[in-house]
Amino acid sequence: MWGIFMESVVIFQNYVGYHQNKFLFGIYLFFLLYLLKTEKDKKIRAILIYTPLLILIAFFCPLFRKVFVRLFEDADTYYRLLWLVQMSTVSAYGAVKMCGKHRKLMLIVMSIAVVACGKYVYSSEYITKAENMYHLPQEAIEVAKIIEPEKGRAVALVPADLIYYVRQYSSNINMPYGREMLIANWDYYNEMYEAMEGTEVIDTPVFAELVRNYGCNYVVLNKTRKTSQSLEDYGFELYDSTENYLIYQTDQSAG
């Protein structure tokens, strides 16, 4: 039970950004305790104070976590229970209640506190300037446009950095493997993926045979990718290229 409890503590620390020295949850706890002491309205006490507190207690309860994981066969989503404590609503309500008539001063103090203790969402490494209305990398769209069949489906083998995007542009492009191969802890195995990404230099004879076995019509390679022998020697034809990718057509027709 102690081990399960400590797992919940680690999940909690990761959720609140404890290791990144972020203390937004500290603001929440401060106002939760403040409201616990001062809020007179029983309805608000029950709904906005006791309910989140009860959920916090449940979150750390090993038995509760055991039931949750058993029910969903998934421990990775346990952190979502913390969505129920409503960090922003309780903090904002507590702050407004506390300031009384000194609203302007409180607004300034709270704004500084939130900026200092939080993290600006748009500075995230996952957010970039949109290159187009699809919000996909422009070159991924260019590659997908070249491969996309006018009718029916095409099968394309693409490098890992395009896997997330190609089918967001056209679902008429199938792939021998997809995103599941890129998540290490999902623990999938695919021989085509191993041949494509698993070695520094692609072993062309093995690679060519697998490409045919998987029925690929196109192979997209990064221009810097090395192969033991030229793909052209194995019946592939350089079909088109973009700034960073070479697109080969195999001898299998799409349809």
Next chain:
Amino acid sequence: MIQTVNFIFWLLVIPFCIGLVPASVMPENKRDPITVFIAGYLLMWSVFEVIAIPAVILIKYDNFTFVLRYFTAAAILLAAAGILLRYYDYRKSGGETWLGIANLRDAVFSAEAKAEWLIFAVLLGFQLYMAVTRASFDGDDAYYVVQSLMAQQSNAMYKNLPYTGWSSSLDVRHALAVFPMWVAFVAVNAGVHATVVSHVVMPLALIPLSYFVYYETAKALFGENKENAAVFMIMMALFQIFGNVSIYTNETFFLTRTWQGKAVTASFVIPLCFLLILWLYNEEKENKGRKAGLWIMFVCMNMTAGVCSSLAVFLMTILTGAAAFCIMAVKREFKLPVKLVLCCIPNAIYVLLYLGLAG
């Protein structure tokens, strides 16, 4: 141009008109445009769920065509019913101004409150601007966005693996959460690529929708004190913008994966549950008049949770149970908690269906 009109029709006009149906059995003080709009989205998504889930399970080919046909008809019929009900109410009340608009029109704001609301408007506008001009990478898009796109391009729901495109057996955990299919529905009706709808159009609709819930929460907490409500809204907006303390927080989901069902759970459904319980608590105590509309909203909120994600159904049940328990303990009040728990019956049906299909 025609696409814009279609978006306005399906994301503004239809939800608002559908919202007039539950509004017709709501207390007077709740019949304002914002509540009607929220109620409309809840009822619309619930109806979508009732049509889409059987289609996913029972129809073998072109199941999305079925949804397109029958949900379009259902949505338009409900919207028409809403307009008729409102017209009937209007006639009966002898020409009363619609839906508390008079309150908004006659509202007096101090200079300070005006400045505070302006700050909030800038913060909201900034979030919308960033939603359109910034691309947010999320690996789950390879699942959810592609599901929407497959429905749009192939007329098939949950028949193929989104990661690769190959056909597969039904993925029950995701197939019951039909939010990506609603995105596909909007995309098809607007004639716009589902990825564009997900990444650009959905945030423009869903971010304000969540702020509507926060605004109503502010009203429920501070009454008619508009200054306090404005400060509350500024705080809420700052929390969203600076709430990225990890990739897990509801604030992060809200602004980086707005178009995914789980983000809608985190930023819309869960806060709405708190709001509705606050409202129901007040109305059960103070108002003997019509309040069925609020209970309809609560049931539809639970159904909407199922549209968003299967885990959301579980989360809403926990939240409702916890709130019911706390109300019972604090106020020695049993009627409301029992009613709240009964409103979770759709969640029980959802779970039984889930377990039945998962085998």
